[in-house]
Amino acid sequence: MTTLTALTRPQKAAAILVAMGKPSASRLLKFFKQEELKALIEGARLLRTIPQSDLERIVAEFEAEFTEGAGLLDSADRMDTILNESLSPEEMSAIMGDKKFEVAPERPQPIWPDLEKLEPARLGTFLASEHAQTAAMVLSKLAPQAAANVLLTMAKPMRGEIIKRMVTMATIPDAAAKIVESQLRSSLLSQAATKDISAGQARVASVLNEMDKPQLEEVMQDLEEAGTPDLDGVRSRLFAFDDLPLLTQKARVLLFDGLSTELVTLALRGAPPALTESVLSAIGARSRRMIEAELGQGSEGIALADIMTARKTIAVATIRLSREGAFELPSSTQNAAA
Structure with missing residues (x-):
């Protein structure tokens, strides 16, 4: 960090130009002599982050009026950008003499669309280890x-703290946003680019979820014997109708609240009593009485294929809600023991 006492007069002038921004600074640059511009450029290249309080003191020294202060992180790059847009390459060469002037590179594109493509649980785990203010800033940049x-993948205390900060968050300075973007790009997106196998796991799980329970268990055993890597990631995405009792009561209530009684009745045809009770216990009293009355009439004349299709529909709905963060699927250990 650059201290106020260590700044030269050209550096202070460069700091104010950077703080003013490109439009105003560009107009002023035309009034400087070549040797003055050279001193400004060399001064800017040595600048580092300047505290806002010091910047205000610098501004006071020059008796200038500014409507808004600006952060001075990467001041050299910003000065290069201002000069590059104000002066021609020939003018820059004449000012810098035999020193090569390099055009400031374009800044990388915003990372927020890429973050939105990540698994919610992956991003949630990462943000849970960060400061709540940082997590709030990141989430405020994402689509609602x-x-x-x-947020739904996080623990309630952490979730509440982040939401509270999102409510009271003011405008985020560009400098702060760029620092966070850089950190996310290097520590999260780079890992996702080099080793993100979640898409492959989802594809395999979608195939396995189409199998009956005995077939699924046989295939999973074959995969284990073959030493398939990251098999737990595939297992965590598996769910069958028979696994419904392994869901929490809250999850079952949420699931069946969005399903029709006709679908549930059809799926429960011929189901074991324990499985039937786990489903009916998550349904309202009136709907339960209707389903029990239908089941009491037997399953004669109802095709087994229709029953299996109904069960598959409920399993798919469960997986979808889990992927959306409504609840977690039973752990691989629970599925294996079932």
Whole structure:
């Protein structure tokens, strides 16, 4: 960090130009002599982050009026950008003499759309290890649905603290946003690019979920014997109708609240008593009486294929709600023991 006492007059002038921004600074640059511009450029290249309080003192020294202060992180790059847009390459060469002037590179694109493509649980786990203010800033940059999905993967205390900070968050300075973007790009997106196998796991799980329970268990055993890597990631995405008792009561209530009684009745045809009770216990009293009355009439004349299709529909709905962050699927250990 650059201290106020260590700044030269050209550096202070460069700091104020950077703080003013490109439009105003560009107009002023035309009034400087070549040797003055050279001193400004060399001074800017040595600048580091300047505290806002010091910047205000510098501004006071020059008796200038500014409507808004600006952060001075990467001041050299910003000065290069201002000069590059104000002066021609020939003018820059004449000012810098035999020193090569390099055009400031374009800044990378915003990372927020890429973050929205990550698994909510992955981003939630990462943000849970960060400061709540940082997590709030990141989520405020995401689309509402993506931010909601990430929040639902977090523990309630952490979730509440982040939402509270999102409510009271003011405008985020560009400098702060760029620092966070850089950190996310290096520590999260780079890992996702080099080793993100979640898409492959989802594809395999979608195939396995189409199998009956005995077939699924046989295939999973074959995969284990073959030493398939990251098999737990595939197992965590598996769910069958027979696994419904392994869901929490809250999850079952949420699931069946969005399903028709006709579908549930059809799926419960011929189901074991324990499985039937786990489903009926998550349904309202009136709907339960209707389903029990239908089941009491027997399953004669109802095709087994229709029953299996109904069960598959409920299993798919369960997986979808889990992926959306509504609840967690039973752990692989629970599935194996079932």
